[in-house]
Amino acid sequence: MANAHKLEIFRGLLKFKSNTEKIWGVLVFLTIVTAIEVALGITKPYWLTHHYFIGMKLLNWIFILLTLVKAYYIAWDFMHLRDEKKSLRRAIVWTPIFLVSYLIFILLFEADYIYTVYKDSFIKWDF
Amino acid sequence: MDTTVTTVEEENVWGGGNRPLGASYGKLMMWFFIVSDALTFSGFLASYGFSRFKFIETWPIADEVFTHVPFFHGNYPMYYVAFMTFILIMSSVTMVLAVDAGHHMKQKKVILYMFLTIIGGAIFVGSQAWEWATFIKGDYGAVETKGGRILQFVKADTGERAALSEFAASLPDERVNLSREKGVWYMDEGTLPTYTVNEVKEGLKANPNILIRTETITDEGEKTLLTREESLQKINDATMVVEGANLYRNEYGSRLFADFFFFITGFHGFHVFSGVVINIIIFFNVILGTYQRRGHYEMVEKVGLYWHFVDLVWVFVFTFFYLV
The missing domain is CATH 1.20.5 (Single alpha-helices involved in coiled-coils or other helix-helix interfaces)
Known part of the structure; x- marks a missing residue:
């Protein structure tokens, strides 16, 4: 069976040789994002908790944004949406x-x- | 579209059996289910947001609630939840590796990766159960006021939370727990808290080091600390001692907080549990060689979709319950 997975993430910035390699790459990326979230959650930088955007702290916007990023990679690479029609x-x-x-x-x-x-x-x- | 397993031969448009979306019937139905389930979870999380925005100034701070790590004493906000998140993402990875091995018809590898996925799921469900148990047990205790608000206690010198057991006075018991063998046979009540309101009141009066903390969040993002005089005044509003959490009240703050915690993480935990069960069924089918004989591992791919979806939901629950 020919390998028809699309093997690049970040719009072609990162290319992988095999599907397994891509999976591990995505895992590393997701782990880094989670680590950033936890670090921000524990340190709570002053600037981010005292500036607001549409009624919500900047820190919370960052959390939501990072969550959507994680959701994108889970859906696109783990759930193979990248390879679907x-x-x-x-x-x-x-x-x-x-x-x-x-x-x-x-x-x-x-x-x-x-x-x-x-x-x-x-x-x-x-x- | 070679990544999707071909199960049906291409036929003409009107003959049936063609696949306009390039996905088989089973996979498409799994996606239908996932989309509708995603909407259900969105409904829960949005209603959580609703209640939180309604009580935006008094909502409990998650960092102060989830501070425990098994086998370690002390204050470790969020580390354990982060670990749980990692476990679930990790089991998602082994699942996707199993699907990949299935594409290459490597039965041994599928077995190994499915097994690791099941282990990861089991660790997650176990952690979830532990988290619930810790949440239900509570650690510091608090009192509830006439208006149903929660008052917590803080040590003035260190700023640390004070547990009821550290300062509550010991008074002669006012009443005993009503159980079915006492009084009228069909009447009983829940467990009485360790301390009575009076014991907490007397303890507060006797300990100048103890202050009361209300639910209201200050501009600094912390709970409001009352002065000693205000504390002595405020304790007179107390009507009930609250230890831990149930569906009616909890020592962490707003009543809705515990309700949503039980409901949303419970519903998610149920999904993980059923995911593990389904994974086990597929795991045995793989061992028995069912899919090897069938010529493709699409079933593994389908349960994989469900499993990743459970992971996806957790990413959102993690954000909205523990981080934001």
């Missing part, structure tokens, strides 16, 4: 992304509203 890949990836973005948008906006209700109106809950 484009139509299948798009059907699998964009459907949840669309639905989940919508859900998150709606729930977090509503939650923020309830937060202001608890904070500013005549409800006593912290006693």
Whole structure:
């Protein structure tokens, strides 16, 4: 059976000789990303916890971004999405992304509203 | 698209049996399941986000909750969860190696890698169980106020958390645990906490070194520490001693925190457990040579997809529960 795996990650920056080699390469990358996450989580750099972007700490944005990066490599290389047909890949990836973005948008906006209700109106809950 | 195993011969479009997405029926159905399951998990995590944004100023800080490592005493925030994450990613790697070996029809290698995957999954589920046990047991203890808020205790000189056992006074017992053989036969109650509210109150009054910490998070990202006078005032609101966690209340803070912890990590742990069971079934099929005779290892690929999905979900749970 011919080897038809696409053997490059980072848009061709890193090329591997065999599929097994690529798997180990991805593992190293995922481990590094996890290590960075844990290190940031423990040290909590002052600058990142005191600057906000759309109501959330920069540190949390970094965590979410790194998570999405990890998710990408797990789906693309471990779950072989890189080797699937484009139509299948798009059907699998964009459907949840669309639905989940919508859900998150709606729930977090509503939650923020309830937060202001608890904070500013005549409800006593912290006693 | 040689990486996907060909099981059906190409036929004409109207004859059925053709595969427009280049994936076999079984693989496509596995993807259907994974997408719908991903939406379920997204629903849970989004509702966690909802509750957290609702109580953004009082939510427990995960670093202070998950500080234990088995066999080690002391304060090690997150190291163990990071280890669990690594184990799961590692078992994902052995799984993908098994799939790769399957493509090359190397039965011995598939057996080895499937075995390692199962071991990794078992270690993860075991760690999860240990984490639950530690969470349920709790370590410092706290009191609950009339409004259902949690008050924790801190040593003024070191800034460390103070366990109830370190300062609570010992008063003559006010009441005994009601069990079925006492009183009316059908009545009983849960275990009483080790200390009564009065014992905690007296202990606080007697120890000038103990301060109260409320749920509210300051601008510095830490919980609010009350002064000694405020602490003595605040303790009068206490109605109940809370040790550890259950679905009603927990010593870490917001009640919803423990509910979501049990529900989301529990649902994920259930997925890992069923993944291990399915892996074991496929593992035995590989040993029996079922797929060798069938001529392809697509079943290994399909359970592999599920297994990676479980890993994928954990990456998100790890971020939203332990890091953010």
